[in-house]
Amino acid sequence: MKIFKKHSRLKWISSVLVVLVLSVGLAGFVNDDERNFSIVKNLDIFYTLFRELNTYYVDETNPEKLIKTGIDNMLESLDPYTTYIPEDDMEDFKFMTTGEYGGMGSLISKNGDYIVIAEPYEGFPAQKAGLKAGDKLLEVNGVNAVGKSSSEVSEMLKGAPNTPLKLKVERPGTSKPLTIELIREKIAINPVPYYGMVNDKTGIIILNSFTQDCSKEVEKALVDLKENQGAESIILDLRGNPGGLLDDAVKIVNLFVKKGVEVVSTRGKIKQWDKVYRATSEPVDTVIPLAVLISRGSASASEIVAGSIQDMDRGVLIGQRSFGKGLVQTTRNLSYSSKLKVTTAKYYIPSGRCIQAVDYSHRNEDGSVGLVPDSLIREFKTFDGRSVFDGGGVSPDVKVDIEKFGNISFALVAQNTFFNFATDFYVKNSEIPAPTEFKITDEIFKEFTDYVLAKEDFKYESATQDALKKLKDIAQKEDYYEKSKTEFDQLEEMLKLDVKKDLNIFRKEISELLGAEIIKRYYYQKGAIKYSLQDDKELKQAIEILDDTARYNGILNGSVISHAGDKRSMK
Template identity: 50%
Template sequence: MKLSNKIIISILALGLIGLVSFQIKKNDRYFEIIKNLDVFTTLYKELNTYYVDEINPTDIMETGIEAMLESLDPYTNFIPEDRIEDYRIMSTGQYAGIGTTMGKIENRHVVMMIFEGSPAETSGLKIGDELLEINSNPIEDYSIDEINKLLKGQIGTTVDLEIKRKGIKKPLKFTVSRESINIESVPYYGLIAEDIAYIRLTEFSSGAGSSVRSALVELKGKGAKKVILDLRGNPGGLLNESIEVSNVFIPKGLEVVSTKGKIEEWNKTYTANKNPVDVNIPLAVLISNNSASASEIVAGVMQDYDRGILVGQRSFGKGLVQATRPLSYNSQLKITTAKYYIPSGRCIQAIDYSHRNEDGSIGKIPDSLKSEFKTQAGRVVYDGGGVSPDYDVVNKGYAPITIQLMKKGFIFDFATEYYYEHEDMKPDPKVFSISDELYSEFTNWVSVKDYSYTTATEETIKELRETADSDKYFDFLEKEISALEKEIQEHKKEDLKVFQAEIKKALKEEIISRYHKRQGMIESSFENDEEVDEAIKLLNDKDSYRNLLQAAK
């Protein structure tokens, strides 16, 4: 036999062995699936037959499914039939209801926000109204989710509400029609400086791209020569809308994002397919720790093409693609099928999505776990988790006292009282401010309330006390620890004065919301918005803007 024939036969033999091996492995996998499904069903049968208490089949099955999915990433979820509507609202931004955002303050169910032009607004409901009954059913023991389900329904149907309003002793009754509610993805846009456009994009629901496009066209017509796109806190949404928003600023035909997963046929590269509005207008994109998914695609695309500067904090780090798969009995599985890759080739998914800081941000990622990529201009960028800003602005957040005043509803309630005492006033969000006199009125009002709180420093000292006690050092340190605790308590007495600037900011936004809803809140926030201020400075400084977009020499 010739050597060439032997080689051919050997290759065929190896191929056959490989095929048989693959088939065995495949059969082993199917056997494992069948075996474990059989174990699961027999286990459930034994539980149902012999367990001491009655078992709710739906509850125990959902618990089992959710525990199984919990071992995967946080975005693969089971959606039972009764939660399908909530998922549809989240993905489309549309639902049939009355147009309110409900919240719980202590034991009260309160209207926190009313959407402009909604049935709730036209019926006369107001922010601050306490909901007592829905269709003659008392709702004091209901959860917010249960209340929201009762408020939603078929278009054209009505819902009867009984509410308690500040300053009116007798409950008020309303009959409100349910209509299709479209949650605006761009709740505010306008000129915030002489020639700087500001566009706030809060979610990537259906129509987000066209809303950004039309907003920019309108603002350019009013003289805008620079633009701020605010994506802070935007959790993302529809993939196609991230492409549409990116396409507003980059040329037709450029790659926006690609997806890669297990099913190769599903892998796809998405490009901008429309003519842009403006590919040269100076652009600043604001991002934060909670800017996720579609927000990160847009921010990353602008960075990778050196199209604009990113200002703020590193984004959330969600680069996973979800698809929904139909299951039995109208339920669905939202399953992660791929990862996003932006034009530089980097993936924005956090390396470790299971361990995050309390605010949702990613902790420091070791350099050894990062890979280096380059933007179109040669700037060095990294993967490993989210998109890093070109210009960092530290978000200090609110002080513990401000958080507690908001959590307890005291800032909310004071704003409601102020509104009913000045109902005919129409304050301009741009110029309205909390005077020292009004702030003094607030501090007197809140002085009789219980807003006690524990700071992180106090928690640390408590841990020190416990550690010192277990280490037998407490007797030596007791005086110092007690002195520290006393000093902190003395300082806390001054917190209303020390942190008055941020408390005033929260009060101002809450009061303005009573008159101008969401748009007013956003507009009133510009006065003390460090990220917006820095973006304006950078856009107005041509050299600084240009330098941020150039590769280091």
């Protein structure tokens, strides 16, 4: 076996590893002999186990895969954010932190056996070369793309800037495949996909991620809205923003607060790494009325911005309670160009609270983790004395219940029904009204209904049907089913889905999703955002509050009751 020849090298690597651990990794524990011995002992056990496994296991093993599996499972036992990044994944890691990669600038998705262009980014090579949403990729630089996964095709499409890319695509409405040639570019995704005025006094800035220098894009948008578009109040939209770089979160808060104010602090096991982050620059505006939109998907750096704004009573938070990630990760270099992203600290916003919602340090017997219990949640005060709480994300000042979509809407998305109909619609219609004027008319909705009803493979279940299935399973286990089979059959018949009826019951939400998908074909991402903002509950609530000075000030000074001061709303 080839693996035998690697034994001496593995042993040498193991020895070096032990020396490194002793000389560097254990520097903070030089007086802890028992801990030092435990680490060396277990590293030696791991090495000998790995050696024996590769030598004697009945089938050929993949050493790299075995080690990767071991590393991943080891880190998974700590928290979901401590991860190993091998050299092969460094490009994806770089994209997550910078928003940049080499490629053509397009989203792709799996649709049956094909990878299709889901959305070409406006102004990037894919769009400039004429690629359209719905185009099926047949070949990439002469290599067959049919039947491959999204990740495989994504790797084929990426590459160094200024290198050629030749695609063969099948386009709906055309009889022959098309050949499209383009040159890859350095693709930098703007973390601010849209900003603009929502009425004559209020501007909105949508921030999708905290990538490197995203604070500059937010500042540019803020200055333009104030100085050129007449904004007298600002809405910062962090809904669904999963977070990112802490430094840029601090800089964004700094746009709205005085220089020198503490924005966030971090504290961990290694005390010399503890740090206080302050606003280091002159702000853009410390008094302009500010509303911050948050949701369950707002996490990490989003929560630093929202929580700090709330703790300083600088703006009103609107939406749903945020995710509750109060942990900080640091990237450490490993050998062979790999990295470890490791949780090194918790962060604390100005009131002193940590909003971490899940307690990874105290796992249940089955290995699962739970939320921080109510008994451990503590009360803190904002700068002006409002009550806020730790241990459960950032709770909004004004809660807006999110509307749940019907199961039929999820099925239409999951089965690419909206996407495929929009593709056909674009083939038949060369133009549509502007995003703020376009509507799903009765005629378009009927056309969509007929399209869905004609699809024999469209399947979905209602939540009621799902509950009935579970009830039947329980009844069978408890021996009640046969005794009540007639009643179960009658109920099942009564609950049979009527697709046409459900399409009309959920017409409002279906029209919103369908309209956004159609708009993207003509006006790209910005157009879809403009369309969606027209019927946005949180946005309307924010505008109302910003227009009502007494209510806005009342929320911030505590004379108007807010959800942030209700401990029960944290759960």
